[in-house]
Amino acid sequence: MTETTTDPEIDALIAREAQRRATTLQLIASETPASPAVRAALASDLGAKYAEGYPGARYHGGCEVVDEIEQLAVDRAATLFGADDVNVQPLSGSAANLAVYAAFAQPGDPVLALHLHHGGHQTHGSRANFSGRWFTGIHYNVRESDERIDYDELRELALVHRPRIIVAGGAAYSRFIDFAALRAIADDADAILWVDAAHLAGLVAGGVAPSPVPYADVVTLATHKVLRGPRGGMILAREAHRAALRKAVHPFVQGGSSMNSIAAKAVCMRESGTAEFAEYTATTVSLAQRLCSDLVEGGLRIVSGGTDTHLAVVDVSGIGLTGIEAQRRLAAAGIVVDKAVLPYDSEPVTSGSAIRVGTSSSVLAGLGVDDAPVIADAMMRALREPVGAAQHAGIRARIADLLDR
Ligand code: DSN
Numbered sequence: 321m322t323e324t325t326t327d328p329e330i331d332a333l334i335a336r337e338a339q340r341r342a343t344t345l346q347l348i349a350s351e352t353p354a355s356p357a358v359r360a361a362l363a364s365d366l367g368a369k370y371a372e373g374y375p376g377a378r379y380h381g382g383c384e385v386v387d388e389i390e391q392l393a394v395d396r397a398a399t400l401f402g403a404d405d406v407n408v409q410p411l412s413g414s415a416a417n418l419a420v421y422a423a424f425a426q427p428g429d430p431v432l433a434l435h436l437h438h439g440g441h442q443t444h445g446s447r448a449n450f451s452g453r454w455f456t457g458i459h460y461n462v463r464e465s466d467e468r469i470d471y472d473e474l475r476e477l478a479l480v481h482r483p484r485i486i487v488a489g490g491a492a493y494s495r496f497i498d499f500a501a502l503r504a505i506a507d508d509a510d511a512i513l514w515v516d517a518a519h520l521a522g523l524v525a526g527g528v529a530p531s532p533v534p535y536a537d538v539v540t541l542a543t544h545k546v547l548r549g550p551r552g553g554m555i556l557a558r559e560a561h562r563a564a565l566r567k568a569v570h571p572f573v574q575g576g577s578s579m580n581s582i583a584a585k586a587v588c589m590r591e592s593g594t595a596e597f598a599e600y601t602a603t604t605v606s607l608a609q610r611l612c613s614d615l616v617e618g619g620l621r622i623v624s625g626g627t628d629t630h631l632a633v634v635d636v637s638g639i640g641l642t643g644i645e646a647q648r649r650l651a652a653a654g655i656v657v658d659k660a661v662l663p664y665d666s667e668p669v670t671s672g673s674a675i676r677v678g679t680s681s682s683v684l685a686g687l688g689v690d691d692a693p694v695i696a697d698a699m700m701r702a703l704r705e706p707v708g709a710a711q712h713a714g715i716r717a718r719i720a721d722l723l724d725r
Pocket of ligand 1: 349441491
């Protein structure tokens with residue numbers, strides 16, 4: 321068979337996407353470009369190898385090399401995060417989360433998690449997801465006054481509902497979480513403490529956020545949000561939960577994992593322990609914090625008054641916009657963000673009153689804390705003009721210039 325080396329249509333689209341990324345500012349909190357070494361592992365022939373099971377106990381032949389690769393990924397992750405047990409097979413963060421339910425809960429069991437609109441995640445008991453359909457999602461909130469987790473309410477809900485699992489973490493909560501307080505609540509309620517560190521894991525690896533590992537029974541993470549690995553998931557756990565989680569990932573949730581992705585995760589774990597990675601995470605957080613203060617100076621409000629992490633939820637209702645309209649205006653000016661909802665938002669989820677911004681991609685594109693005023697100014701000017709306004713072209717050119725430098 322003749323091997324094809326190009327696909328003109330797809331190649332052209334890949335080139336267009338590269339051009340889009342290079343000329344617009346990526347402020348999507350869950351996207352971070354992977355390093356060339358991670359991408360090389362992803363593109364390798366390992367993608368063709370089937371290796372159901374675990375190193376040393378596979379359902380396929382010829383696994384001697386991939387066994388070493390998987391063990392290396394596990395060992396590196398265990399060292400990086402100080403975890404007893406690591407499972408590198410989950411195909412995504414959501415698949416890792418499904419495995420946690422499979423390991424610790426039965427259908428119908430109550431699970432207590434941060435409300436989706438207050439910064440949680442759809443796999444934390446939302447009705448639109450398996451987690452809310454097959455389990456009983458009970459939700460704690462942030463306080464209306466300061467938009468931070470209400471640990472008193474959390475404790476009360478835990479003691480009343482006796483959830484099988486208490487979940488911490490999410491996709492849009494920008495403040496550090498008091499893992500010690502959660503451990504105490506989980507112990508009192510006799511619940512499993514699961515921390516979904518999909519966003520946080522990179523900051524933990526970089527040493528700029530507290531680690532949930534000493535407190536949680538189980539921690540799930542995505543390897544591609546602030547971490548710069550492949551799209552995928554991972555589970556860190558206490559030794560006592562090793563067997564249950566292994567069975568939950570394979571064969572309960574998945575068949576064979578992607579060995580190319582596991583190799584890329586190994587690369588990512590090595591990179592994430594370097595001083596350079598620590599510096600990248602520190603700059604990412606400082607840029608997010610500086611961007612928040614500059615946006616406040618520009619007239620916007622930040623949920624909870626700021627951020628401890630790489631992401632922030634920015635309230636745009638004060639300037640008369642919905643989240644979706646803000647997303648569109650910024651996109652017209654070459655600034656890419658996600659619409660978001662505020663805790664206690666009166667707008668429907670489809671529009672929201674906020675945007676979520678994250679700074680990891682910008683730092684990797686070469687921007688630093690000193691660029692925050694320029695970014696904030698560009699955002700404020702873009703937000704004031706309707707889509708189609710001539711001013712957006714000027715802002716877009718300025719953003720492209722900034723990235724070019
Ligand atoms: N899509 C992810 C995010 O943007 O945070 C959540 O799964």
